[in-house]
Amino acid sequence: MGMWSSLRGRFSLWVGKIFGRRSVKIGIYGPPNVGKTTLANRIIRDWAGEDVGVVSDIPHETRRVKRRKDVKINVDRSSIKLDIVDTPGLATKIDFRDFLSYGLEEEEAKKRAKEAAEGVIESIRWLDDLDGVLLVMDATEDPYTQVNITVIGNMEARRLPMLIVSNKIDLPTASPVKIIEAFPQHTVVPISALKGNNMDTLYDGIYEHFR
Amino acid sequence: MAYTNISGEKMVRVDMISEDLLASMTSAEKIRMILDGVIEGKILVLERGLMPEEEAKLIEATMVEISPEFVGIEIESYPAKERRSLMDRLFGRTKSQARLTVIGSPNQLKTIKKDRGLITALISEV
Ligand SMILES: Nc1nc2c(ncn2[C@@H]2O[C@H](COP(=O)(O)OP(=O)(O)OP(=O)(O)O)[C@@H](O)[C@H]2O)c(=O)[nH]1
Ligand SMILES: [Mg+2]
Numbered sequence: 001m002g003m004w005s006s007l008r009g010r011f012s013l014w015v016g017k018i019f020g021r022r023s024v025k026i027g028i029y030g031p032p033n034v035g036k037t038t039l040a041n042r043i044i045r046d047w048a049g050e051d052v053g054v055v056s057d058i059p060h061e062t063r064r065v066k067r068r069k070d071v072k073i074n075v076d077r078s079s080i081k082l083d084i085v086d087t088p089g090l091a092t093k094i095d096f097r098d099f100l101s102y103g104l105e106e107e108e109a110k111k112r113a114k115e116a117a118e119g120v121i122e123s124i125r126w127l128d129d130l131d132g133v134l135l136v137m138d139a140t141e142d143p144y145t146q147v148n149i150t151v152i153g154n155m156e157a158r159r160l161p162m163l164i165v166s167n168k169i170d171l172p173t174a175s176p177v178k179i180i181e182a183f184p185q186h187t188v189v190p191i192s193a194l195k196g197n198n199m200d201t202l203y204d205g206i207y208e209h210f211r
Numbered sequence: 212m213a214y215t216n217i218s219g220e221k222m223v224r225v226d227m228i229s230e231d232l233l234a235s236m237t238s239a240e241k242i243r244m245i246l247d248g249v250i251e252g253k254i255l256v257l258e259r260g261l262m263p264e265e266e267a268k269l270i271e272a273t274m275v276e277i278s279p280e281f282v283g284i285e286i287e288s289y290p291a292k293e294r295r296s297l298m299d300r301l302f303g304r305t306k307s308q309a310r311l312t313v314i315g316s317p318n319q320l321k322t323i324k325k326d327r328g329l330i331t332a333l334i335s336e337v
Contacts, residue, residue: 093317118278124267128305142238146286150270153263201232 011026011150023070024095024210027126030136031147032059032089032116035167040068046199047071053086057174058102062088065126075207082210087126088119090147129152132161132210139166139174139190143182156159159164161209163202166190170197223254223319229256230256242272243316249284250276255314260288262311285320288312 026037037053044052052068054061066086073080094116097107124195127133135151137143164183165177169190176190189205191198226248233241238283241261246269248255261269266286288311313320 090270091283092273092274092286094274094319095282096279113277113279117274120274121271124271127267143250146266146288147270150263150266157263175330 010101023083024131025067025085025129026134026206026210027085027087027123027130029123029133029151030089031138031145033057034136034138034141035193036088036136037086039134039167039191040066040164042083042196042199043073043082043084044068044071044194047073052084052151055132056153058099058104059097060089060091060094060112060119062086063112063115063119064088065119065122073203073206075098075203078112078207080207080211082206085130087123088116090120090123090151091116091183092119092146097195123151127158130160132163134165134206136165136167136193137179138187139168139179140174141178146185148193152186162186163205163209164188165193165202170195220279224252225256227256228258233257233259238262238268241265242269245269245284246272246276249314249316250281252316252319254313254319257312259312265272271304282317284314286312286314287320 028040030036037055040053040057041051044050046182048068049069053066065088068084068086071082071084073082084110094113095112096106097111100106104112133155135148135149135155137148164179164186166174166188167178168174169176170192174190177189180188187205189198189202189207191202228244236244242265245255260266269284269286277283
């Protein structure tokens, strides 16, 4: 079954390429606050000249999946067309009390927690409809979390391509090496989505892995 | 919710779930058992971890239950590289389930330390 669906996936990707119209659907996944929307915005700004989503230092800012269709990325003399899917941050726990320290009122915090939980469910459901994933991690944090393991396990089980993005390398405490050591079987690209560092390497990686 | 012993002291209940029991359960049963256990205040130790698809379903089911009273779960399991046992290698299996998984409420499982072959759960006072 897995083999068949993987073959079918490849076949439709190939047909799409021949006719040059099918975009590759790439999900941007990861825990809250790692910089997924910042990265989605940067990719879309670099290649389509606009923003998609709101960025904030309060976790669970993105609570609905957002798709920007047909973003064409040029690499060398070739190109790849992507649908960029920015997803709500994945979590195994959501406590409305955590939002109070950001100055939210109790009712607002409770509403945010409920929407955040719904957002997680939507993110997980989208895993079934993607051609590949950019798994974003915050390079200043411990990479070995259940959320990261679950995303990686699901991509492996579905035999779908994945790139790990080690974000926030502009920060002094960033340690992309930790991420590389934690997931040695995967390609890790260290970037700063905020500053735009190393984006060319990421675009090369996207072209190599998802085309 | 905490348990008390005969002398009225508060205690944490830890349920060890064997590989055999897990193998006899469907995914839906495992997920229900885990969530109900955590909601009751138990800490669960699974001898064999969940499949990636089950982990995703567990997160989904957890999110359905989120409320001001239930803030979710904490899960810890072994790293992937340590998951490939000798048996896996002999049989040429690349993916196997995690060996040991600890699940509990985030408030109870304050910190879980992972070291080579050892998981130490620091359980907060109840
Ligand atoms: N220093 C630094 N900060 C970053 C970088 N990328 C994102 N941030 C900051 O991290 C915070 C979270 O960024 P978002 O893009 O909203 O994160 P997200 O992953 O989309 O978060 P959710 O939508 O809540 O899941 C914001 O304050 C960003 O400015 C980076 O490369 N370096
Ligand atoms: Mg976001």
